[in-house]
Amino acid sequence: METKKATIKREESHTYLVLDVGDNPIQITLTDDNPNNVKSAFNLILKELKKGLFEFALEDENLDLYNNICVEYLNQLNSEIKSIHAELEEYELTDKE
Amino acid sequence: MKIDIHVHTRKVKSGDAPTRNIEKDRFVEILNDTEVNILAITNHNHFDIKQYGEFRDGVESHCQIWPGIELDVFENEKRSHLIVICNPKNYQDFDKAVSEILYKKNPDTFTISLKETVEKFDKLDCIYIAHYFVKKPNLGDKEIETLIELVSNPKRILKEATNSISAGIYISHGHNSIYGSDVQNWDDYLVQSQDLPELRLPVESFEQFCLLLEKDEATISTILDKKSKESIELFPFKSDPFEKIELDIYSDINVLFGSKGTGKTDILESLSKYYNSKGHKTSVYKSNDNHLNVVFDIKGNSFSCNVSDFELEECVEDIKFIKEVTEEKVTTLNKYELHFSFQETNKISQKLKIKNITQEDEAQSERILEEISEILDSFKNFHEYTNENPNIPKYVDPELITELGVLLEKILIQLKDGTEQNLIENKSIILLNGIITCFNNEIAKKTNQPPKPTKTGFLEYSRNRIKIEKASKKIIKIINQPLNAIEEYAGSLGEKGELICKTNLIFQNGSFSNGDYSPVRNVFKTPQKEFANVIDSISKHIHSNELFSKITELNDIENIGTIGSLSDLLLKYKHFTLNGRIYNPSNGESSMILLHKELADDKDIYLIDEPEKSLGNDYINDVIVPLIKEKALLAKKVIIATHDANIAVRTLPYNSIYRLQEEGKGYTLTGNPFTNSLNCIYSSRPSLDWKEISMKTLEGGKEAFGERGKIYGN
Numbered sequence: 001m002e003t004k005k006a007t008i009k010r011e012e013s014h015t016y017l018v019l020d021v022g023d024n025p026i027q028i029t030l031t032d033d034n035p036n037n038v039k040s041a042f043n044l045i046l047k048e049l050k051k052g053l054f055e056f057a058l059e060d061e062n063l064d065l066y067n068n069i070c071v072e073y074l075n076q077l078n079s080e081i082k083s084i085h086a087e088l089e090e091y092e093l094t095d096k097e
Numbered sequence: 098m099k100i101d102i103h104v105h106t107r108k109v110k111s112g113d114a115p116t117r118n119i120e121k122d123r124f125v126e127i128l129n130d131t132e133v134n135i136l137a138i139t140n141h142n143h144f145d146i147k148q149y150g151e152f153r154d155g156v157e158s159h160c161q162i163w164p165g166i167e168l169d170v171f172e173n174e175k176r177s178h179l180i181v182i183c184n185p186k187n188y189q190d191f192d193k194a195v196s197e198i199l200y201k202k203n204p205d206t207f208t209i210s211l212k213e214t215v216e217k218f219d220k221l222d223c224i225y226i227a228h229y230f231v232k233k234p235n236l237g238d239k240e241i242e243t244l245i246e247l248v249s250n251p252k253r254i255l256k257e258a259t260n261s262i263s264a265g266i267y268i269s270h271g272h273n274s275i276y277g278s279d280v281q282n283w284d285d286y287l288v289q290s291q292d293l294p295e296l297r298l299p300v301e302s303f304e305q306f307c308l309l310l311e312k313d314e315a316t317i318s319t320i321l322d323k324k325s326k327e328s329i330e331l332f333p334f335k336s337d338p339f340e341k342i343e344l345d346i347y348s349d350i351n352v353l354f355g356s357k358g359t360g361k362t363d364i365l366e367s368l369s370k371y372y373n374s375k376g377h378k379t380s381v382y383k384s385n386d387n388h389l390n391v392v393f394d395i396k397g398n399s400f401s402c403n404v405s406d407f408e409l410e411e412c413v414e415d416i417k418f419i420k421e422v423t424e425e426k427v428t429t430l431n432k433y434e435l436h437f438s439f440q441e442t443n444k445i446s447q448k449l450k451i452k453n454i455t456q457e458d459e460a461q462s463e464r465i466l467e468e469i470s471e472i473l474d475s476f477k478n479f480h481e482y483t484n485e486n487p488n489i490p491k492y493v494d495p496e497l498i499t500e501l502g503v504l505l506e507k508i509l510i511q512l513k514d515g516t517e518q519n520l521i522e523n524k525s526i527i528l529l530n531g532i533i534t535c536f537n538n539e540i541a542k543k544t545n546q547p548p549k550p551t552k553t554g555f556l557e558y559s560r561n562r563i564k565i566e567k568a569s570k571k572i573i574k575i576i577n578q579p580l581n582a583i584e585e586y587a588g589s590l591g592e593k594g595e596l597i598c599k600t601n602l603i604f605q606n607g608s609f610s611n612g613d614y615s616p617v618r619n620v621f622k623t624p625q626k627e628f629a630n631v632i633d634s635i636s637k638h639i640h641s642n643e644l645f646s647k648i649t650e651l652n653d654i655e656n657i658g659t660i661g662s663l664s665d666l667l668l669k670y671k672h673f674t675l676n677g678r679i680y681n682p683s684n685g686e687s688s689m690i691l692l693h694k695e696l697a698d699d700k701d702i703y704l705i706d707e708p709e710k711s712l713g714n715d716y717i718n719d720v721i722v723p724l725i726k727e728k729a730l731l732a733k734k735v736i737i738a739t740h741d742a743n744i745a746v747r748t749l750p751y752n753s754i755y756r757l758q759e760e761g762k763g764y765t766l767t768g769n770p771f772t773n774s775l776n777c778i779y780s781s782r783p784s785l786d787w788k789e790i791s792m793k794t795l796e797g798g799k800e801a802f803g804e805r806g807k808i809y810g811n
Contacts, residue, residue, distance in 0.1 A: 017430060030430040038427040039558065040642055046559045047640040069433040073553060076455055080556035083458040087560065091567050 002054040006074055008066050015066050017073065019056060021048045030066055045081065050095045053085040098300070099293040100135040102226055103167070103180060103257065103277025106152065109143040109204045116282035121148075125155040127283060131290040135300065137182045137277070139165040142204035146192040153185070163303055164188040166195055170236065171208035172243065177228055177236040179214065179244075180257065180277075184222035184303045191221050211240065215247040224307065226275065229256035252311045261292065273310065297749040298771060299323065309771070324349050324751060325732070333367030334360045334763065342765045343778055346736060347751040349729045353738040354745050354794055355756030360763060361738035364754070365704045368736060372702050379702050382695045384710035389673075389687035392694075393587060393598045397671045400600065402583075402617060403664045409575050411662040415568035419635065420652055424645050425561045427554035432547070439546040446540050456530045456551040460560065462523040469519055473512040480505045562639050565648075569636035575663055576604035576629055587673060588690035588697070591716055594676045596690055601670040604663065605629050617667035624656040625666050685711045689720075696724040702734045709741035714797065717743045742795035746770070755790060757782075 005020040009027065016027040019041065026041040048054070055078040060067050088094050105117040106124065119127075128136070136156075138149060144166050153162040165182035183191040194217045198209055214225075225244060227236040236244070245251045258276045278289050300306045326347045334340050346368070353361045365381045372379045394400060404411055446452075483489060483505070489498060533551055541548040580602040587596040602617070603609060607629035616622060631651040638644045651657065659665060673680045682690065688711035696703065709717055725748050728735045739745050745753065755766040755775045759782070768775035768787050775785040 028430055030434055033429045033431045035427050035429055036642060038429055038554070039424075042427060042555050042558050043562075043640040043642065045555065046562060049559075065434070065437055068437045069430060072437070072549070073430060073433055076551075077553045077555055079455055080458070080553055080559075083461050083556055084559040084563070086461065087563055091563060093563060093566060 002052060003057045004054050006056040006058045006070065008058075008060045008062070008070055010062075010066065017070050019045070021045055030069060046084065049081065049085050050088060050093065052094075053082065055081060098134045098296040099132045099290060100275075100296050100300075101133050101277050101290065101293050102135075102137045102165075102182060102224075102255075102275055103139050103279045104136050105140050105167075105280055106138050106148060107140045107143060107145065109141045111205050113141060114281050116284065117280065119283045121151045121155055123283065124152055127286050128156045128160050130287055133160060133290050133293060135161045135163065135296070135306070137163040137165040137180070139167045139180045139182065139277075141167050142169060142199060142202075142207045144192055144195040146188065149188060149192075161185070161303070164191050168214060169208045170211055170214065170240075172211050172236070172240045175234075175237070175240070176208060177234045177240065179211075179228070179236060180226040181214065181218050182224045182226065183218065186303075187221045191218070194218060194221065211244050211247055215244070219247075219249055222303075222307075224253050224255065224310075226255045226257045226277075229258065229274070232257050232259050232276075250311075253307065255310075261294070326752075329368070329371055331364065331367045331371060333363040335363055336360065337763065340763060344754060344765070345752060345767065346734055348732040348734050349752070350725060350748045350750040351734070351736045351752040351754065352745045352748070352750040353736065353754045353756065354740065354791070356758065356794065357740075359756035359758050361756055362706050364756070365706050365736060365738055369704050372704075377702055379700075379704055381704045381706050382692070382708075383706045384688050384692060384708055384712075387691065388684065389587065389682050389690050392691060393585070393671070393673075395598070395671050395673070397600070397615065397617075397669050400617065400669060400671065402602070402667070402669075404575070404662070404667065405664075407580055409578070409663065410571070411664060412568070412572050412575065413662045415571055416661060416663075419565060419568050419572075419632070419648065420657070422561065422565060422648060425554065425557040427558050428550045428552065432550045435547040436549045439544075443540075443544045443546075446544050446546070449536060449540060451532060452536045452540055452549060454529070454533055456533055457526045458556060459523070459526050459530060460556075462519065462526050466516070466519045466523045469512065469516050473509070473516050476505065476509055476512060480509060562644070565644065566636065566639045569632050569639075572632050572663065573606075573636055576606045576666055578604070580604070580667075588693040589720060590675065590682070590686055590689065591720060596680065596682060596686075597674045599672060599674050601672075603668050605666045605668055607633055609668065611668075611670070613672075614668040614670045616665075617669045618665050620659045620665050621656055622668075624654050624660055625668070627654045628657065628660045629666060685713070688712055689716050692721060693724070696721070696728065700733065703728060703736065705735070705737045707738060707740065709739060709744060709796075714743060717741060718747065722747050740794075740796050742791060742797040745795050746791055753787060753791075755785070755794075 007018045007020075008030075009016040009018050014032060015030045017030055019026045019028070021041075021044050026044050027037075028041050029037055056074045058067075058070055058074055060070065105113065106119050107113075108115045108117050138144075138152065144164065146164075149162065149164050156162065163182050163185050165180055168179050168181060170177050170179045198213070198217055199207060225248065227241055227244065229235050229241070241254065241256070244254055248254060252273070254273070256274045258274050260276060275294055278286065278293060280286055280289065298309065300309065324347050326345045328343060328345050330341060330343050332338060332341050342364070344364075353364055355361060362381070362383075369379045369381050390396075480502075483498065483501060530551070537548040537551065540546065582602065583600040585598040585600075587598045590596050601614070603614065605616075605622070605625040605628075607626060609626075616625060628651070631647060631654065635644065635647045635651065638647050673682055692705075692708050692712070695705065708721060712721070722743060725735055725737070725744065729748070729751075737744060749770050751769055753768055753770070753775065755768070757764045757766065764782050765778050766775040766782075766785060767778055768784075770787055770791075773787045775787050775790060777784070
């Protein structure tokens with residue numbers, strides 16, 4: 001299983017969880033209540049999952065609130081990613097080489 | 098039943114072809130493959146009693162062999178051929194007579210006078226068949242006159258023609274005529290025998306044949322009576338409801354003829370009512386009542402079919418799902434921020450680690466549970482079936498059933514254990530998730546700390562999209578499949594070929610455009626096309642934020658409510674094809690096909706009114722008459738009202754019913770071609786000559802009589 005990088009981008013106005021998926025990394029805003037932003041990220045993760053199972057590993061040294069949030073979030077997300085990949089395989093919806 | 102009165106089995110004269118020689122085994126084998134039921138061995142100036150006996154015994158189960166000879170007759174300084182066929186009962190005396198005339202004679206040079214021939218053979222109960230006219234070497238009219246004077250019964254003299262056409266011409270001129278194979282090469286006999294004269298009445302003996310030559314009414318009646326008939330009383334006439342007629346309807350061909358307006362159709366309608374009242378299902382087939390386009394519903398107004406007929410899925414649930422699906426909610430990260438940014442000070446809350454456990458996926462364990470439960474149910478049902486079906490031991494070894502029982506028990510135990518385990522697992526997950534949620538909520542209530550989100554929402558979000566993808570791809574895959582056209586045999590157009598009614602079917606896949614096609618169901622074409630296009634678009638937007646705007650687009654299609662299954666996307670185009678090409682049959686061709694179809698249907702009773710309408714003689718002769726005859730052979734009741742001599746004469750009906758209007762009064766006369774008479778059913782008017790009336794009343798009468806020689810019976 002592939003491990004993809006996840007980082008936290010801390011800016012003055014907003015903080016983002018940056019997921020290294022596909023060609024361009026996805027940014028999910030931690031400090032904003034924006035479902036569409038999350039959905040766009042999920043769409044890309046789902047598309048990427050068709051290529052094969054992966055999980056995110058957080059690369060962040062700061063032990064702040066955002067780190068706590070992201071550790072928890074990625075923990076849940078990785079578990080859900082695993083389940084969805086199993087379903088994609090079951091329904092033969094994965095990208096076959 | 099075919100008859101061959103002129104057969105050679107030996108090369109006798111030096112001019113005879115050696116291929117005329119045939120041995121018993123081959124003779125039997127060939128005869129077995131033909132429809133010849135009466136055959137006369139007539140070698141040139143030769144009779145071999147031993148061979149006759151062998152051949153006769155070899156085919157006795159299905160063919161009568163009559164003894165005969167082809168004599169070289171010398172009369173009036175002229176040499177000609179005369180066939181003498183003897184009553185098979187007298188074959189030994191016949192052999193003796195032949196031996197006497199041929200004693201010390203060379204068959205090549207042998208001749209005999211007519212007087213001597215008659216003196217030798219007449220007492221042996223013989224038939225004389227003279228080579229006539231173009232059948233060389235022939236007896237002239239003068240010699241035949243002499244023969245007539247010499248024989249005891251002139252009706253025993255027949256004229257041999259070369260083929261059916263010349264025989265027909267002789268018959269129409271009042272000469273009793275027949276023809277035989279005059280076989281030259283036995284290799285050709287199978288083919289040759291197909292053109293031999295057919296005996297319409299089943300002649301059982303030489304004597305019966307001779308009586309038929311004399312038109313002996315008692316003999317004909319006896320033969321006719323062997324066919325079952327039914328006497329029917331009818332009041333058929335609309336013009337005179339009190340006129341009663343009594344008709345014998347044979348399980349054979351019954352022809353109704355007479356001038357227009359004499360009530361033939363009334364009789365057919367009345368017969369139909371009579372048969373229907375007895376539980377048959379009959380109707381009168383009327384030519385030109387319908388066109389082929391209507392009968393085959395070429396516009397497809399009443400055509401219906403389902404995609405399930407092609408073993409494809411209707412996708413009702415998938416379509417419903419796509420129409421109704423809504424987006425699943427996702428958890429935004431700020432919900433996590435709200436939770437984690439709250440300082441947890443409550444000591445009890447800090448101890449409750451359960452709130453930190455990640456929730457597990459319930460759906461997956463539910464799916465596994467469903468799967469194993471289904472397998473368990475199927476095995477349970479099969480186990481019950483093997484236990485409860487009392488017929489299994491009749492066909493399956495009881496030991497095997499016991500073995501299967503033991504095996505099934507083992508499988509059931511394993512499946513039950515598995516189901517139990519999966520059930521426990523599933524319930525544990527549900528309970529665990531429930532507890533986590535419950536604790537989170539309760540802690541949140543007590544501490545005012547916002548609850549920790551238990552899932553990101555990715556699972557439900559993605560699962561929803563996967564389901565949409567699955568459903569849309571399934572629909573797209575099916576609607577892009579070609580469907581086999583439905584082909585229905587319409588009928589034969591003779592030499593032109595076979596007419597097929599073809600129903601082409603296709604799914605509207607969004608890109609199909611052809612004005613000839615129309616929806617199979619009561620659906621408009623536009624929503625069909627738009628539906629297919631939007632489904633395609635949905636499948637391309639699975640990983641896009643616009644997916645649900647596409648689903649809204651689908652629901653916004655005008656009349657989208659009419660599309661609930663894939664059958665609603667079906668398009669049809671019906672047409673006829675001839676030799677693989679689209680063909681529009683003419684009115685005449687339509688009549689041909691419909692009549693052919695009527696006769697091709699397997700029924701017990703056929704009631705047909707004027708089948709000849711719009712049809713050419715060739716089609717009647719080559720297709721319809723043979724079909725009618727076939728029905729007669731199968732003992733079907735065929736009752737045809739006709740003005741056409743090809744049908745009324747060439748089929749040689751067992752029963753001819755003639756309707757006549759005279760001085761405002763209707764008469765019904767019945768008869769047949771064999772007795773050549775038509776008798777009034779109430780004897781209220783004199784009898785009529787069948788042949789004369791047929792020639793006068795029927796269209797094409799003279800020609801039909803002229804070409805009728807192939808069927809021997811008049």
